[in-house]
Amino acid sequence: MKLHKILSLGAIGATLVAGTASAEVDDIRIGVDVPYEPMEYRTPAGELTGFDIDLGNALCAEIGIDCEWVVQGWDGIIPGLMARKYDAIMSSMTINEQRREQVLFSEPYITPPSAWFAPADVELGTLSEETLEGMTIGVQRGTLQDNYATDMYGDVADVNRYATADDMVLDMDSGRLDAVFLDFPIGKSTLLDSDAGDYKVVGEMITEPKEYFGEGFGMAFRQRDQELAEAFNEALAELKENGTYDEIHAEYFGN
Amino acid sequence: MEALTSQLEALLADNSIFTLQTLGYYGEGLVTTVQLVFLSLVIGLVMAIPLAIGRGSRHRWINLPIFLYCYVFRGTPLLVQLYLIYYGVVFIEGIQDTWLWAILEKPFVPALIAFTLNTAAYTTEIFRGAIKATPRGEIEAARAYGMSHRLMLRRIVLPSAFRRALPAYGNEVIFMLHASAIASVVTIMDLTGAARFVYARFYAPFDAFLFVAAIYLCLTFTVLFLFRYLERRLLAHLKPAGG
Numbered sequence: 001m002k003l004h005k006i007l008s009l010g011a012i013g014a015t016l017v018a019g020t021a022s023a024e025v026d027d028i029r030i031g032v033d034v035p036y037e038p039m040e041y042r043t044p045a046g047e048l049t050g051f052d053i054d055l056g057n058a059l060c061a062e063i064g065i066d067c068e069w070v071v072q073g074w075d076g077i078i079p080g081l082m083a084r085k086y087d088a089i090m091s092s093m094t095i096n097e098q099r100r101e102q103v104l105f106s107e108p109y110i111t112p113p114s115a116w117f118a119p120a121d122v123e124l125g126t127l128s129e130e131t132l133e134g135m136t137i138g139v140q141r142g143t144l145q146d147n148y149a150t151d152m153y154g155d156v157a158d159v160n161r162y163a164t165a166d167d168m169v170l171d172m173d174s175g176r177l178d179a180v181f182l183d184f185p186i187g188k189s190t191l192l193d194s195d196a197g198d199y200k201v202v203g204e205m206i207t208e209p210k211e212y213f214g215e216g217f218g219m220a221f222r223q224r225d226q227e228l229a230e231a232f233n234e235a236l237a238e239l240k241e242n243g244t245y246d247e248i249h250a251e252y253f254g255n
Numbered sequence: 256m257e258a259l260t261s262q263l264e265a266l267l268a269d270n271s272i273f274t275l276q277t278l279g280y281y282g283e284g285l286v287t288t289v290q291l292v293f294l295s296l297v298i299g300l301v302m303a304i305p306l307a308i309g310r311g312s313r314h315r316w317i318n319l320p321i322f323l324y325c326y327v328f329r330g331t332p333l334l335v336q337l338y339l340i341y342y343g344v345v346f347i348e349g350i351q352d353t354w355l356w357a358i359l360e361k362p363f364v365p366a367l368i369a370f371t372l373n374t375a376a377y378t379t380e381i382f383r384g385a386i387k388a389t390p391r392g393e394i395e396a397a398r399a400y401g402m403s404h405r406l407m408l409r410r411i412v413l414p415s416a417f418r419r420a421l422p423a424y425g426n427e428v429i430f431m432l433h434a435s436a437i438a439s440v441v442t443i444m445d446l447t448g449a450a451r452f453v454y455a456r457f458y459a460p461f462d463a464f465l466f467v468a469a470i471y472l473c474l475t476f477t478v479l480f481l482f483r484y485l486e487r488r489l490l491a492h493l494k495p496a497g498g
Contacts, residue, residue, distance in 0.1 A: 138442075142455025160362075160442035161452065167342070171442075174345030176360055 025231045027066040029086035030056055030219075033074040038185060038252045039092040039217075051252040055109060056090045056219075058244055062235035078102055081222060088228070089220040096214070104223045106232050108216030110249075113205035114145050117187045118179040119172065124202045132157040138168040138180040145181045148212040165190060172199075185253065272457045273466070277449075284449035285470060291363070291445065292435050295370035296428060302375040307382030308408065321379065328376035334437050336373060341365040341441040362441040370438075374431050381427060385420035386412055418489050425482035429475055436471075446470055 032052060035041035040050035048069050060067035070086045081089055081103065092112075095105045118124055124131050133156045139146040141161040150159055160177065162168040169190050171177050180187070184205060191199040207213050221229045239245040260275070267273055310321045328336065344350060344359055358364045389412050397407040439448030450467035454460050 141451060147456060161444075161448070162442060163440060170342055170345070174342075175351050175356075176345075 025063060025065055025228055027068070028060075028088055028228070029068045029070050031070050031072045031077055031080055031086040031089045032091045033077055034071055036092050037189075051110070051248065052090045052092060054248045054251070055239075055245070058239055058248060059232055059235045062238055062244075063231050078220070081220060087221070087225065088232075092217050093220055094214050095216060095218040099220070102223075103220040104225065104229050105218035105220055106229050107236060108218050109236055111207040111213060111216030113184045113207050113253075114148070114181060114213065115184040115187055115205050116179050116181055116202040117172075117191050117199050118202045119175075120198055120200050122178055124179065127203045129153060129156045132179075134158075135178040136160060136176065138162060138171060138177040140165055140168060140182070143183075144212050144214070145183070148206075149181045151212075188254065272453065272459050272462050277453050277456075280444065280449040280452060281446065281467070281470070284444055284446040284467075287363075287443060287448075288432075288435055288438075288445040289474070291367060291370060291438060291443070292432050295367055295374055295435075296431055298367075298371045299374035299378055302371070303378035303382055304413075306375065306379040307386060310379060310383045311386055325376045325379055328373050329380065333369065333373050333434050334440070337366060337369040337437060337441060340369045362438075362443045366438045366441055366443055370431065370435065373434075374427065377427050377430075378424065381420050381423045382416060385416035385423075388419060389415060421482065421486055421489060425478070425486075428478050428482070432474055432478065433471065 032040050032048070034048065034050075036050075038050055040048065040052045043049050048071075053069065056067060056069075070080075072080045072085065074091070077089055077091060077093075078099070080086060089103070093099070095108055099105070116124070116127055129152075132153050136158040137149060137153065138160045139149050139162070141163060146159075146161060149157075153159070160168075160171070162171070165182065165186055168177070168180055168182075172180055172191075179202065180191075182191075184201075187201075192201070207216075219229075219232055221232075236245070263278075264275055267275065267278075306321050306324075309317045310325070312318045341362060344365070350356055350359070393411055393415065394407065397411045402410065435445060436447040438445045439451055442448075444452070446467050450463045454463035457463070
């Protein structure tokens, strides 16, 4: 808590703290698997960028350490952490129990939201069992959105399940679907950005309840690195408070 | 009914995958599959009879289009035909405003059309072969009796062709039942669609697909039994003597 307070003191304070912080926490390397747009990917020039990268760099700056990114394929990303190829993972990793047995997670830094999308001319208002009565809604088969929509609205609406998001978008274009329920980033890039004006988001971003949408993405550390995880948790709380987090979030996900 | 439901519920109490809800999906899937296959077979059969007769016609302008139709529908995968009919039609400009859209909007009719056209093409070829294999003597005898072409078809050629075609047609029925498993790619919740749903939901491929495989086996057994019975009745004259 003491560290947390000193950190907000300002520029001079920050240089001062950098000395103290690095006494507790050394410079680290962070493992990441690219590409997974918009979370982590490369610019045409080959530089790493994305929500994770920007947030990770901001967190490191907040703590006052230097962070180096190490690119590592997904299937070896936890073994790489154990083998000390890097000291943390920040790569859209969903927090779950199986992984918790192996690694130490930070607080979730984002829960990828899901959202309802509908053609611009469809009036849905607020989503409920009444407004969706008799509607045909599309989901991708086997996704958490499928589970959620089936349990919540499966009795009143027709749930059409698709193998790929492309098939679903095609059926929405043709007018077969009244609404689809998708990962927000995917829906944004396939429906909002490419067919500007034809589609809209209906209602709020949905990230609750947790048994459907999970606990979100977290940074992963080795079990013994409690202090490191603690430092990142504090830095995250600070960035959320001072608005830096919202800026980065808005850059990649809009408002 | 209520007592039965609660009994079933108690029976399934410690089963996390096969709950009343998932069994409901399988049940609806069974109804959808049987409807789809039965309707497409019946319509396909009705279409195939005149087509098979026309296929044997000496007139090129009757013969050739039917040949082309059979060639195209037997020469391309059913999955591709289904995709074309379900997803392809939406690219016809303005189709959403016509009455056609009312029937093409839901996936059932497009799938029914694809299955019907496909099975009609195969059945046409099966019947054509059977008609062609009519013994020369039967036709000569019919002519000798002074039968017209039409009467000869109705009384001599078609009845014996149907009998000859029966085993091959039984195969086609079973193939059609199994081919219907692709209906779930256009969002129809048929038997396979239900299995894929349960699989994706519980990450339990063995339970989901073994169960559905067992249902398909039962359906196939029913079809086999039916055709055995028909063959025994209608092809009795072809059995080995004393058998």
